[in-house]
Amino acid sequence: MLVELVFCLLLAVALLGPDLRAQAMKGVKCGGVLSAPSGNFSSPNFPSLYPYNTECSWLIVVAEGSSVLLTFHAFDLEYHDTCGFDFLEIYNGASGDQGNLLGRFCGRVPPPPFTSSWHVMSVVFHSDKHVASRGFSAAYQKDVCGGVLTGLSGVLASPEYPNNYPNNVECRWVIRAAGPATIKLVFVDFQVEGSEQCTYDYVAVLGGPGPAREHHYCGSARPPTLVSLSHELQVVFKSDFNIGGRGFKAYYFSGECQEVYTAVRGNFSSPQYPSSYPNNIRCHWTIRLPPGYRVKVFFLDLELEEPNSLTRTCDFDHLAAFDGASEEAPLLGTWCGHHLPPPVTSSHNQLLIVLHTDRSTTHRGFSVAYIGVVPMNVSCTRTDFQILISAQALAPLERTKVYLGSRSCAAQEMGSNFRIQARFDTCGTESQRRNNTSVIVSVLYIDFSAGGQEDTHEYEVRCEPRRKEASAHLLSGSHWLGPYAATAEHLQEAPPRDEVEALEGPVAMVAQDTSDIVFLGLCILAGVLMVIAIVVLMLL
Missing domain, CATH: 2.60.120.290 (Spermadhesin, CUB domain)
Structure with missing residues (x-):
């Protein structure tokens, strides 16, 4: 006491x-x-x-x-x-x-x-x-037990959690977001008495009026992540007169503290940015692109609470990125303080950004930009480029929206892929010298424009013929990248092995590099002709 x-x-x-x-x-x-x-x-x-x-x-x-x-x-x-x-x-x-x-x-x-x-x-x-x-x-x-929750984020838990909840209780929470925003509810622990119809102990989630929007959960399987249909979500917990369990714990995210982005590129920032973010919040931003894409995130601004002075770790306010749609996905990185992290890239088409703040000290927050990285296989020989892109990754674009140099060099559909094969003397290619190395360059255009809104991604496609090494780099449309716009940021890493195999599988459309074989054949033929000429001269 x-x-x-x-x-x-x-x-x-x-x-x-x-x-x-x-x-x-x-x-x-x-x-x-x-x-x-x-x-x-x-x-x-x-x-x-x-x-x-x-x-x-x-x-x-x-x-x-x-x-x-x-x-x-x-x-x-x-x-x-x-x-x-x-x-x-x-x-x-x-x-x-x-x-x-x-x-x-x-x-x-x-x-x-x-x-x-x-x-x-x-x-x-x-x-x-x-x-x-x-x-x-x-x-x-x-x-x-229950109440009205209006914060950007918060925690719900059954009475006496993580100890067993009492019998004969009924709790009702109303989570209310500001304005027209929706609410996301994520269960992190769940153990409630189970029954076939969840008629004894249960958690009910009501996203709005009408029975079609009500879901009951019980047992030990965690409910799925739920998103409200409006700016209000109700959660009801009820227990009967016997048999209990550990109960449940869930996080909710609302308003500007939870968003799902599906556009091929975009920007977002911490709540109230560039003013100070609130204390004691946990925010989720999910980037979810069509299958085949990967997500690359650029950090344009970062000012969070500094790391722990003793451990130098981000124990207080911090930003984290996960390689998937939940915090159970592999961690790509955790950051705090004011030093800008390097860009991070997902291995698949979803990436989650999480902001966690404690109960004291706030700063300006963060601002990020992201782009959907198109998985492509770019290769070259001594004479031409070969580019393969999964048509699924660019759906619903038509092949004419993907072209090299000019629209006259549009991609061709071959199976489930878009294919471009162009000689170095066509499709706007030109020879340049960079770092004392001769390279062949052209520009690959992917036109996402729709509804009168111009949105064309331009990649520089580069080949070093002597080594037969090719790469692609983002060129334009990068004004949204802030400090990264000054350089052609290398966006196009090699696709994962499974994507390469998919691109080069049954419909292998990359032409084999026969230039070396032709050159060797010509040399042999020249040698034979020379021998024949010498023999003829000796006979004469």
């Missing part, structure tokens, strides 16, 4: 010290630290008129691992369109951090119930020098 008291006092001094000093100067007794499991508090003089020029801060601290439910019994403050005069502010954590602000309220409409995403919640009451009203009365309770 003594330890908890000391902790509360230290936390109050650290987070509310300036506010408490201001209250003492104004001579109004209000605010403080509320550390009991539940309680009530109200504006000064409630239900009489509150005083002018008053500011009160309450810090609600419950046991770590718990959450706080805040509800209002009465609410009557001076009204203003933007609540610029008298107001009440509710914070998911410390009141000094605008990233934790859940809302500012005034007038006579009480705020909705709020559930914190951790064990600390702050409430600030402010009045100016004009117009007073009755004020407010509120109650809080720890370890609540």
Whole structure:
């Protein structure tokens, strides 16, 4: 008990010290630290008129691992369109951090119930020098079951998780995103009493009105990742009178904290960028391209909390990339601080970016751009280029949208592939000297333009004939790459072996390099003719 008291006092001094000093100067007794499991508090003089020029801060601290439910019994403050005069502010954590602000309220409409995403919640009451009203009365309770969740992200868990949940409970959470945004729900642990129809203990997810949008889950198999059909998602947990389990834990992501990108290229950034991102959030951005593509991500800006000074690891705010659609996919990298990472590339057509922030210290955040890397097999001989691209990767593009140098050198359809084979004296190819090496170059165009929107990707196709080595590099359309636009960034690594085999399999359309054989044959023929000529001269 003594330890908890000391902790509360230290936390109050650290987070509310300036506010408490201001209250003492104004001579109004209000605010403080509320550390009991539940309680009530109200504006000064409630239900009489509150005083002018008053500011009160309450810090609600419950046991770590718990959450706080805040509800209002009465609410009557001076009204203003933007609540610029008298107001009440509710914070998911410390009141000094605008990233934790859940809302500012005034007038006579009480705020909705709020559930914190951790064990600390702050409430600030402010009045100016004009117009007073009755004020407010509120109650809080720890370890609540259910509530309204309005943050960009948060955690849901069954009562007493990870210990067994109690019998005869019913919890209802309403997750509400701002504006028209959707909500993603990801279960990370799940163990609920199982039955054939999930009639005993269950978790129900309701994406909107109507039974067709309701799903029930039980047993030990984790439910799939769910995305709401609107800006609201309801989660209900119910247990009967016997047999329990560990329960469940799930993360939710909403608004600008969860997006799915399907365009061939694009940009996105952290919430509120370039202003400071919020505290205590976990955000998911999924890039999902058509089968056959790979995803390459460029980091245009990065300013997160610095790494741990002792371990030099990203233990606080950090950004991570996963080679797939979930955090269970292979990790491509984790970054923090302000040094720009190099580009990362997925091995398949999906990549997940995750931003995790803790409960203190925020910065500008990040900005990234991505492009879908078209898997292609580029090769060359001493005389020509051969390019193979899977038609599935470029669906629904027509072959005429893929061409080398000019539209007269469009690709041909051969089986399931687009094929371009062009001699070095055609299709806009030219000889250049780079790094004291003679190379043949041309430009490959892939035209994604649609609906009047110009979108053509241009790759420089390069061949070193002596070594018969070929490569492709992004040339234009790279204004969105920020600092990377200054150079022709090498986007076209060799495709994975299985893709190469698919491209070169039953419909192997790359012509064999016969130039060496022809050259050797000519040499032999010349030698034979020379011998014949010498013999003839000797006979004469």
